[in-house]
Amino acid sequence: MSLTLSRPPEAGVNHLPVPPSGTTDRPHRDRAIDLIRFGCLVVVVILHSMMSAAVLGADGDVVPTVALLHTAGFTAASWFFQIMPLFFFIGGYAAISGWRRTQATGGTWADYIRARLRRLVIPVATLIGLAGAGLSIASELGVPADLLAEASTRIGQPLWFLAVYVGLTSLVPLAVHFHERAPRRTIAVLAGAVVAVDGLVALTGVTGLGYLNFLFVWPLIQQFGFFYADAIHRPVRVRLAWTVMVSALVVLGGLVGLGVYSPNMLINLNPPTGALVLLGIAQMSVLRLSHARLNEIVAGGRRGTERAREYRAGIWQRVITWGNAYGIQVYLWHMPIVITLIGALGYAAQLLSGVPAGDGLSAAGIVLPEIESSWWWLTRLPWLMTVMGLAALLAVAMSKIPYPSEARLARFGSAAARVVRESFSTSEARVGQRLLTPVPRALIAVTLAMGGIATALLVGIAALIWTLVSIAALLTSLVLAATMKAQIPAESEVPTVTDRVKATASLV
Numbered sequence: 001m002s003l004t005l006s007r008p009p010e011a012g013v014n015h016l017p018v019p020p021s022g023t024t025d026r027p028h029r030d031r032a033i034d035l036i037r038f039g040c041l042v043v044v045v046i047l048h049s050m051m052s053a054a055v056l057g058a059d060g061d062v063v064p065t066v067a068l069l070h071t072a073g074f075t076a077a078s079w080f081f082q083i084m085p086l087f088f089f090i091g092g093y094a095a096i097s098g099w100r101r102t103q104a105t106g107g108t109w110a111d112y113i114r115a116r117l118r119r120l121v122i123p124v125a126t127l128i129g130l131a132g133a134g135l136s137i138a139s140e141l142g143v144p145a146d147l148l149a150e151a152s153t154r155i156g157q158p159l160w161f162l163a164v165y166v167g168l169t170s171l172v173p174l175a176v177h178f179h180e181r182a183p184r185r186t187i188a189v190l191a192g193a194v195v196a197v198d199g200l201v202a203l204t205g206v207t208g209l210g211y212l213n214f215l216f217v218w219p220l221i222q223q224f225g226f227f228y229a230d231a232i233h234r235p236v237r238v239r240l241a242w243t244v245m246v247s248a249l250v251v252l253g254g255l256v257g258l259g260v261y262s263p264n265m266l267i268n269l270n271p272p273t274g275a276l277v278l279l280g281i282a283q284m285s286v287l288r289l290s291h292a293r294l295n296e297i298v299a300g301g302r303r304g305t306e307r308a309r310e311y312r313a314g315i316w317q318r319v320i321t322w323g324n325a326y327g328i329q330v331y332l333w334h335m336p337i338v339i340t341l342i343g344a345l346g347y348a349a350q351l352l353s354g355v356p357a358g359d360g361l362s363a364a365g366i367v368l369p370e371i372e373s374s375w376w377w378l379t380r381l382p383w384l385m386t387v388m389g390l391a392a393l394l395a396v397a398m399s400k401i402p403y404p405s406e407a408r409l410a411r412f413g414s415a416a417a418r419v420v421r422e423s424f425s426t427s428e429a430r431v432g433q434r435l436l437t438p439v440p441r442a443l444i445a446v447t448l449a450m451g452g453i454a455t456a457l458l459v460g461i462a463a464l465i466w467t468l469v470s471i472a473a474l475l476t477s478l479v480l481a482a483t484m485k486a487q488i489p490a491e492s493e494v495p496t497v498t499d500r501v502k503a504t505a506s507l508v
Helices: 031-051 072-081 084-104 109-140 145-156 159-181 183-204 207-215 217-231 238-257 274-298 306-351 363-367 374-378 380-399 406-422 426-435 438-459 464-482 497-505
Strands: 052-056 062-066 356-358
Touching (some): 031 052, 031 084, 052 306, 062 145, 084 109, 084 217, 084 274, 109 145, 109 306, 109 380, 109 438, 109 464, 145 306, 183 207, 183 274, 238 274, 274 306, 306 380, 406 464, 438 464
Antiparallel strands (some): 052 062
């Protein structure tokens, strides 16, 4: 059984070019989009690093805290560094391109899901497993339970993005189907749902109802990415792009002024609100205006000799290649690094508590400065460089952890299914066989992947039992995804380290 929602679009004005039937060449990647996507991840790492801090309490205990969040400067800056709408918008652009490539080569929805689950689930399973083991060891070594709980929560928080991304990935073929059949109507329905949820929250005062917008805000922004993909080869209508950008920002500013939305765009992230949709439209317009220029820059620019342009292009290409390979690992592992560094600084501050450092300063205050003090600001650049450097090193290391090949996972899954079938009656086996056809299997795999991530997100990465539950769900998802492949390669076809890096690190 296969799911074919719509035929691959014909090449032309309204769609991206479709490779000719039978071609083996990979479509050209948009390097500007790759660079922006990696840049978005870097912004998230910087933001989390700046907001994560700790102070010494009155009794000398280390107290984790959130820095800057409620300051006026942070609120103003949040309009610029809230890049999640841009990330999901770019994700939509990449998703429709990837799905059309899959269709053009005769692939199905199950094929699309299988490839993307492996790329997303392996890095997450590695994080949850190693972080869970590390926190369990820390608990045995006597680290206070409240600090471990805080660390568990902070490490798990970034996983919300991957849980949503896995869900959106599974719906791409269906979302593209609606986009190609009724694009404006689809946008109108999703936008109406966002407005309805925001209105319901405003009328009832029940903030929890806003979490319903996880079902509408991000799919809506993804749909905008589909429109962008269709328009990418058309001439840029500069006046229209500027009008859309200014209008979105004016409307957003007016709603903020009326108190409908928080002026802090980070607060509008959880739960997501219509403010992110308007901000995403503005970001989309900026990208539309600058896209061609960005591609020109990463190609080496206009100035200088041909050799100089080639040199600059080579530098950009190395950055983009590294970002495609390791960006998701940097995103996943930066919080464990931040938590570990804060814990080490806090421990050092405790040891130095009461030790004078001259001019009324204490050695503890130098190691763990007061948040927003002059010394705190002076130490932010070294702090960020340390976090980024360690995150880069750890990203490379985590990408080299060996995982069973897709072929081996598929054989294991087939063997397990055979044992299960033999353990039940003929009628029960037939029911099970129907449930394990490609589409139901893909649905189960996606559900398990989202469930495994959600377990770590909601419960935290601390209690060993929940870590094992999460890992079991993720690994089962990988096994099911592997069995969706039409042809299983021979046992000897084991991917190299380079292949694993490419397979696990790209979000496209």
